[in-house]
């Protein structure tokens with residue numbers, strides 16, 4: 001299948017996720033790890049993609065071990081672990097798992113990384129609390145509560161520093177992270193927006209989401225957007241460009257203009273969502 005077909009497929013699937021209930025066959029395809037398998041690939045000197053077609057997972061390599069962003073779920077997590085090995089790394093070197101938000105597709109497999117590889121897991125207080133409530137979309141084995149990140153807090157591993165932002169909306173405690181990636185040694189500022197989907201209900205969540213987007217619009221210097229769902233950015237198309245990159249070509253993931261355009265679009269969508277929520281509340 002071509003990348004374009006793949007992308008259209010992923011977009012259609014993600015639309016279906018929002019339109020609950022999901023058709024049986026789309027549901028099967030989404031939850032079938034083999035159909036969701038992506039050959040893992042290197043994006044920067046210190047960053048790799050180890051996720052599935054519809055849910056992302058990023059592997060950050062430091063001088064003191066590995067950091068995994070989002071654990072995926074069920075059989076997708078087993079493939080994530082295989083991917084780490086395929087790239088030549090040892091999952092026993094995972095030091096931290098950073099959970100973007102407490103939905104099954106991001107932290108459903110956290111327990112496997114905790115029990116199998118002693119990955120210390122970080123989320124916000126609010127989303128740890130969510131794991132103790134009935135799951136929103138799909139049940140998952142509850143992760144063991146480890147560390148909590150706050151807005152403005154940091155985490156160091158060797159020479160790598162993660163800087164956290166709490167960006168509520170999709171869930172009350174969405175965790176976003178910024179850190180430096182290197183393109184042949186040249187530093188670039190990367191950002192994982194932990195909760196881009198508007199799969200929530202209610203005026204308060206819509207207000208929080210809009211405020212989050214507006215806050216992100218004020219942050220200067222983000223050069224690389226690393227999405228938690230592949231369809232939030234063109235990551236597979238960008239990877240194809242990366243594979244064909246010639247000397248002197250720009251890095252296809254370094255694209256601050258598309259990040260700004262993405263936020264503008266999100267801001268408009270968030271406005272209409274908020275209006276809709278206010279209307280239905282009246």
Ligand SMILES: [Zn+2]
Pocket residue numbers: 055103105106229
């Ligand atoms: Zn998700």
